[in-house]
Amino acid sequence: MAVYLGIDxxxxxxxxxxxxxxxxxxxxxxVSGTDCAQCLDDLxxxxxxxxxxEFVIGYPLHMDGEVGKRAREVDEFSKKLSEKFxxxxxxxxxxxxxxxxxxALARSAKGAVEKDGKVDAVAASLIxxxxxxxxxxxx
Numbered sequence: 135m136a137v138y139l140g141i142d143x144x145x146x147x148x149x150x151x152x153x154x155x156x157x158x159x160x161x162x163x164x165v166s167g168t169d170c171a172q173c174l175d176d177l178x179x180x181x182x183x184x185x186x187x188e189f190v191i192g193y194p195l196h197m198d199g200e201v202g203k204r205a206r207e208v209d210e211f212s213k214k215l216s217e218k219f220x221x222x223x224x225x226x227x228x229x230x231x232x233x234x235x236x237x238a239l240a241r242s243a244k245g246a247v248e249k250d251g252k253v254d255a256v257a258a259s260l261i262x263x264x265x266x267x268x269x270x271x272x273x
Contacts, residue, residue, distance in 0.1 A: 139177075139186040140262025142228070142254050143194070143208050145169045148177075149254025151262045152184050159262035161255035168211055174218055181219060189215055192228030192261040193272045225272040226265045228257075 135155050142149035146169060150162040165176035180186070191212060194204045212223045265271065 137185050137187050138190050138262055140258040141191040142258040143191055147254055149258035151259035153262055153266060157266045159259040161259045164254045188221055189223040190262050190265045191225055193225035194228055226261055227270045228261050
């Protein structure tokens with residue numbers, strides 16, 4: 135049984151979402167970002183608790199499709215994930231995902247978008263749902 139952990143990569147915090155064989159992405163919350171030495175340990179706890187078998191991480195291409203600094207950071211982080219956990223890491227085109235998450239939260243909260251990780255978790259769930267529905271995986 136496949137269990138996916140969706141990640142909206144960030145240096146300050148990372149949004150998380152998960153899905154199982156039902157293939158419905160659900161926001162989980164957030165963990166510390168890659169600026170914090172604790173981030174892989176925080177992820178290890180989630181991987182253990184949820185029995186994760188595969189990672190799906192947003193890949194922030196520029197609007198013209200070019201790979202920039204942030205995408206290269208995701209490449210490096212993806213290598214760390216693969217080395218630490220020995221699980222597949224799928225990178226999915228995430229252009230405009232955070233904007234879509236902010237808009238969705240703004241509509242549901244009547245304009246009050248909080249910066250407590252909700253946007254990051256919703257963005258992670260959008261990334262993961264896109265993957266589950268056959269979204270473009272970056273090799």
